[in-house]
Amino acid sequence: MGALTRTVTVLGSTGSIGVSTLDLFEKSGAEVEILALTAGRNVAKLAEQALRWRPKLAVIQDEKLLPGLRDRLAGSGVHAVGGDAAVEDAAAMGADWVMSAIVGAAGLAPTLAAARKGSVIALANKESLVCAGPALLEIARQAGGGVIPVDSEHSAIFQVLQPDCRDRVARLILTASGGPFRTWTLEQMRQATPEQAVAHPNWSMGAKISIDSATMMNKGLEMVEASYLFDTPAERIDVVVHPQSVIHSLVEYQDGSTLAQLGPPDMKAPIACAWAWPDRLPWPAERLDLPRVGQLTFEAPDPQRFPAVDIARAALQAGGLTPAAMNAANEVAVAAFLDRKIGFLDIAPLVSETLSRMNGLGDRMSGAGGDALENAMMIDASARRLAADALSRHLVLH
Numbered sequence: 359m360g361a362l363t364r365t366v367t368v369l370g371s372t373g374s375i376g377v378s379t380l381d382l383f384e385k386s387g388a389e390v391e392i393l394a395l396t397a398g399r400n401v402a403k404l405a406e407q408a409l410r411w412r413p414k415l416a417v418i419q420d421e422k423l424l425p426g427l428r429d430r431l432a433g434s435g436v437h438a439v440g441g442d443a444a445v446e447d448a449a450a451m452g453a454d455w456v457m458s459a460i461v462g463a464a465g466l467a468p469t470l471a472a473a474r475k476g477s478v479i480a481l482a483n484k485e486s487l488v489c490a491g492p493a494l495l496e497i498a499r500q501a502g503g504g505v506i507p508v509d510s511e512h513s514a515i516f517q518v519l520q521p522d523c524r525d526r527v528a529r530l531i532l533t534a535s536g537g538p539f540r541t542w543t544l545e546q547m548r549q550a551t552p553e554q555a556v557a558h559p560n561w562s563m564g565a566k567i568s569i570d571s572a573t574m575m576n577k578g579l580e581m582v583e584a585s586y587l588f589d590t591p592a593e594r595i596d597v598v599v600h601p602q603s604v605i606h607s608l609v610e611y612q613d614g615s616t617l618a619q620l621g622p623p624d625m626k627a628p629i630a631c632a633w634a635w636p637d638r639l640p641w642p643a644e645r646l647d648l649p650r651v652g653q654l655t656f657e658a659p660d661p662q663r664f665p666a667v668d669i670a671r672a673a674l675q676a677g678g679l680t681p682a683a684m685n686a687a688n689e690v691a692v693a694a695f696l697d698r699k700i701g702f703l704d705i706a707p708l709v710s711e712t713l714s715r716m717n718g719l720g721d722r723m724s725g726a727g728g729d730a731l732e733n734a735m736m737i738d739a740s741a742r743r744l745a746a747d748a749l750s751r752h753l754v755l756h
């Protein structure tokens with residue numbers, strides 16, 4: 359890649375992935391012109407980033423916080439705006455490259471807006487794929503930008519998939535760290551606090567994905583993500599627990615050969631890959647020191663302690679927008695756990711119960727075609743309502 363300046367928007371710039379993205383630009387000396395930075399509520403961090411990077415727009419999703427942002431950016435020449443529509447408008451500025459790193463289904467509409475403009479989408483926001491993957495991928499393909507996965511497992515598969523033998527793939531194998539409770543008993547897990555659940559052994563991430571890693575719903579969401587991204591049915595996607603997080607995922611071909619991608623657990627690596635693809639970014643990344651790593655170990659996931667993987671597999675097999683319903687129920691359950699309203703082991707049952715109350719509504723609705731966003735939002739809203747209702751009964755029962 360030459361020293362060509364590219365225009366960039368970072369959606370969710372104040373989060374773990376957003377910060378890593380800007381840090382990578384800094385450390386690699388990438389030639390970037392930032393069009394917009396967006397955040398949910400973190401005004402202080404957003405203002406600091408805006409003063410450093412001087413985007414055209416700094417966007418705070420929570421409109422109540424806009425006056426504070428304006429104060430901090432007064433005289434800087436950075437235009438401060440607020441609200442959901444402003445986030446979408448920022449996404450739709452037609453940047454060459456858009457990092458989609460908002461957390462949750464809230465990232466769907468802005469990501470679709472960016473895809474429609476033909477921006478290259480570096481996709482960290484896995485929930486948008488889980489909600490409306492087929493539609494998002496089709497829109498991005500038609501508009502010309504395409505989607506490059508940033509989730510480390512999907513980046514790994516993306517890197518080792520050989521374009522000329524896509525139909526010779528036998529299996530995709532997603533690696534999972536197993537999270538902080540990999541070796542805990544069910545009794546210990548029942549007592550787990552939010553602080554213990556967010557303390558991930560290998561990766562430093564936002565609170566929501568950290569809880570998802572602890573329940574392994576993260577791997578469930580990633581299975582759906584992989585199925586859509588690589589057009590592979592649930593039956594041909596396996597999960598293996600690999601506590602060192604050095605092998606980021608694998609592709610097994612029909613001749614029995616399996617290719618893997620390795621690296622230290624640092625999200626800047628898949629971000630760099632999505633930035634430079636199909637080139638490689640020369641930057642002082644931490645290198646893999648195999649003798650220091652010493653051993654790579656593997657184990658099968660335990661469905662008793664981590665039922666979320668099977669819940670997600672079943673939702674994917676049910677088809678249609680069932681994964682969108684699952685995602686919404688999981689967002690409600692994770693928020694309730696973080697608020698200490700439910701226990702750690704209540705998260706997966708709340709998701710299952712919501713899906714059974716949906717009564718197959720999601721299965722019957724297609725995730726593709728022109729109405730996909732509207733349909734996904736509708737299923738998302740229904741599932742959130744049912745999950746909140748199940749939650750209030752659960753609270754009565756306890």
Ligand code: NAD
Pocket residue numbers: 369370371372373374375376396397398399400419445458459460461462464482483484485508509510561562563564565566567625
């Ligand atoms: P985070 O919580 O650290 O950051 C989320 C960002 O989104 C913040 O900038 C926040 O201000 C913004 N935001 C929150 N709610 C919003 C809303 N309603 N509207 C607009 N903006 C909002 O999360 P993260 O760990 O950076 O993860 C971001 C996404 O990337 C998630 O979908 C996650 O699953 C995915 N991901 C993260 C990692 C990781 O290592 N952190 C790895 C793989 C995938």
Ligand code: MG
Pocket residue numbers: 509510511580
């Ligand atoms: Mg991942």
